Amino acid sequence: MQHGGGGNAFGNLISNGSYSFSNPVFASLAGYSSMALIKTLGMSVYTMIQRFRTGNFATPEDDIYKQLMNKLGFSGSATTGNKNGPVERARNNHLNDLENTIPFVLVGLFYVGTRPKFDYALWHFRIFLLSRILYTIAYQVFSYIFLY
Amino acid sequence: MQHGGGGNAFGNLISNGSYSFSNPVFASLAGYSSMALIKTLGMSVYTMIQRFRTGNFATPEDDIYKQLMNKLGFSGSATTGNKNGPVERARNNHLNDLENTIPFVLVGLFYVGTRPKFDYALWHFRIFLLSRILYTIAYQVFSYIFLY
Amino acid sequence: MQHGGGGNAFGNLISNGSYSFSNPVFASLAGYSSMALIKTLGMSVYTMIQRFRTGNFATPEDDIYKQLMNKLGFSGSATTGNKNGPVERARNNHLNDLENTIPFVLVGLFYVGTRPKFDYALWHFRIFLLSRILYTIAYQVFSYIFLY
Numbered sequence: 001m002q003h004g005g006g007g008n009a010f011g012n013l014i015s016n017g018s019y020s021f022s023n024p025v026f027a028s029l030a031g032y033s034s035m036a037l038i039k040t041l042g043m044s045v046y047t048m049i050q051r052f053r054t055g056n057f058a059t060p061e062d063d064i065y066k067q068l069m070n071k072l073g074f075s076g077s078a079t080t081g082n083k084n085g086p087v088e089r090a091r092n093n094h095l096n097d098l099e100n101t102i103p104f105v106l107v108g109l110f111y112v113g114t115r116p117k118f119d120y121a122l123w124h125f126r127i128f129l130l131s132r133i134l135y136t137i138a139y140q141v142f143s144y145i146f147l148y
Numbered sequence: 149m150q151h152g153g154g155g156n157a158f159g160n161l162i163s164n165g166s167y168s169f170s171n172p173v174f175a176s177l178a179g180y181s182s183m184a185l186i187k188t189l190g191m192s193v194y195t196m197i198q199r200f201r202t203g204n205f206a207t208p209e210d211d212i213y214k215q216l217m218n219k220l221g222f223s224g225s226a227t228t229g230n231k232n233g234p235v236e237r238a239r240n241n242h243l244n245d246l247e248n249t250i251p252f253v254l255v256g257l258f259y260v261g262t263r264p265k266f267d268y269a270l271w272h273f274r275i276f277l278l279s280r281i282l283y284t285i286a287y288q289v290f291s292y293i294f295l296y
Numbered sequence: 297m298q299h300g301g302g303g304n305a306f307g308n309l310i311s312n313g314s315y316s317f318s319n320p321v322f323a324s325l326a327g328y329s330s331m332a333l334i335k336t337l338g339m340s341v342y343t344m345i346q347r348f349r350t351g352n353f354a355t356p357e358d359d360i361y362k363q364l365m366n367k368l369g370f371s372g373s374a375t376t377g378n379k380n381g382p383v384e385r386a387r388n389n390h391l392n393d394l395e396n397t398i399p400f401v402l403v404g405l406f407y408v409g410t411r412p413k414f415d416y417a418l419w420h421f422r423i424f425l426l427s428r429i430l431y432t433i434a435y436q437v438f439s440y441i442f443l444y
Contacts, residue, residue, distance in 0.1 A: 017316045020165045021261050030258040037251040044247065058240065092354065098246055098394055099340065103333040105254050106401050110326040113317050168313045169409050178406040185399040192395060206388065246394055253402050 018113050025121045026112050032125035033105045036132055040101050043094035046140075050086045093139050097132065104128055166261045173269045174260050180273035181253045184280055188249050191242035194288075198234045241287050245280065252276055314409045321417045322408050328421035329401045332428055336397050339390035342436075346382045389435050393428065400424055 021027045051057055055066055111121070169175045199205055203214055259269070317323045347353055351362055407417070 017165060017313060019167045019261070019315045026261070030261060034255055034258055037255055041248070041251055059237070089355070094247060095243075095391075098250070099390060100337070102250055102254070102394070102398055103337055106398070107330055107333055109257075109405075110330055113315070113322070113326060165313060167315045167409070174409070178409060182403055182406055185403055189396070189399055207385070242395060243391075246398070250398055250402070257405075 018115060019109075023112070024118050025116060028118075028122050028125055029105075029108050029112055032129045033108060036101045036129050037105065039129075039132060039136070040094070040097040043090065043097055043136075047087065047090040047094060050090045054086055056085060056087045089140065093136060096135070096139075101132060166263060167257075171260070172266050173264060176266075176270050176273055177253075177256050177260055180277045181256060184249045184277050185253065187277075187280060187284070188242070188245040191238065191245055191284075195235065195238040195242060198238045202234055204233060204235045237288065241284060244283070244287075249280060314411060315405075319408070320414050321412060324414075324418050324421055325401075325404050325408055328425045329404060332397045332425050333401065335428060335432070336390070336393040339386065339393055339432075343383065343386040343390060346386045350382055352381060352383045385436065389432060392431070392435075397428060 017023075019026055021030070051062075052065070052069070055069060057063065057065055108125070111124075165171075167174055169178070199210075200213070200217070203217060205211065205213055256273070259272075313319075315322055317326070347358075348361070348365070351365060353359065353361055404421070407420075
């Protein structure tokens with residue numbers, strides 16, 4: 001009780017500690033982290049779209065897609081190996097998500113255990129998610145407009 | 149008690165919440181996630197094996213291994229920089245594991261907190277682990293047979 | 297209580313289970329993991345320093361930095377695309393951190409749930425953190441001295 005009561009908004013006497021959805025800090029970490037992780041997973045789909053759009057595939061066995069696209073009349077620009085092309089940009093963005101989102105979630109899990117103030121924690125999580133989304137838009141959309 | 153009793157199969161009155169090995173959903177997440185993570189770590193060993201097999205090392209200081217292999221009579225095909233070679237294939241597979249397994253484990257941790265039905269959760273975890281293993285076999289073994 | 301009392305050094309009767317800072321094993325995992333994760337995040341800064349030092353930037357829009365550095369009199373060696381250069385070395389080190397530190401933290405979270413002996417767990421975490429730091433020093437500093 002002396003450990004469990006601090007961060008719990010619902011005042012139940014026998015608490016489950018910090019790591020329970022009855023702790024609003026943990027619930028908001030879970031929500032915002034899941035959104036950031038789903039965004040990270042979505043980069044796979046985005047990379048795949050860029051691969052089909054440019055006809056730049058990863059492995060020799062994927063050339064079957066290229067032949068298919070040629071038959072269907074989509075020629076593709078076939079920029080295999082162009083390190084600054086849209087595909088590399090999508091892959092770098094995906095790696096950047098791994099490098100930042102995943103340590104954030106893990107440190108966030110420990111942070112919840114320190115029983116931070118709900119408002120402070122909530123805005124940390126919100127600003128983090130927003131910054132990841134804005135980074136992706138800036139890196140993919142604006143750069144694309146100005147450079148290609 | 150009102151929060152702790154839901155997902156707990158052993159009926160103890162004072163529960164530890166979702167995140168305890170007395171919760172079978174958490175225990176199965178821990179087991180299947182650990183297997184998937186050990187498989188991910190194993191890709192380092194697999195990449196190393198491919199580096200020695202093809203004589204394709206990462207850094208100049210690793211050339212000492214190449215000289216050693218030459219002395220021992222293993223010539224190696226020395227395909228440094230060949231982006232579709234077996235080493236790149238192993239590295240891409242390792243990165244793909246990071247991109248999928250780690251978000252799965254993190255989202256899985258939050259999923260356990262939502263007190264899912266044990267059977268549904270168990271089969272999610274099992275199918276995920278199986279799909280990671282089948283992906284690796286397909287990407288490494290079959291492609292290798294047909295292409296090299 | 298029968299589940300919560302085992303790993304708890306402070307003898308409170310109503311425990312929060314393994315995942316609470318009142319469990320010293322969890323507290324030490326949180327401390328050493330956070331240090332390892334902050335070290336991982338620091339590789340971004342290190343890569344950025346190497347990019348500015350060598351004038352080797354990632355994307356066309358970063359060429360504005362190169363022009364700025366040229367105006368300020370720092371010419372930079374402009375080794376774009378040199379795969380064994382200091383920038384690639386920093387990026388590989390960052391990826392190696394992701395490949396090892398993050399599975400370690402996740403498996404560590406499940407390990408805490410098994411209620412290991414405090415001393416064993418503490419030394420696991422200490423040796424892991426030390427090995428990550430020594431790896432980075434060896435890969436970045438010593439290789440740099442002998443090769444460049």
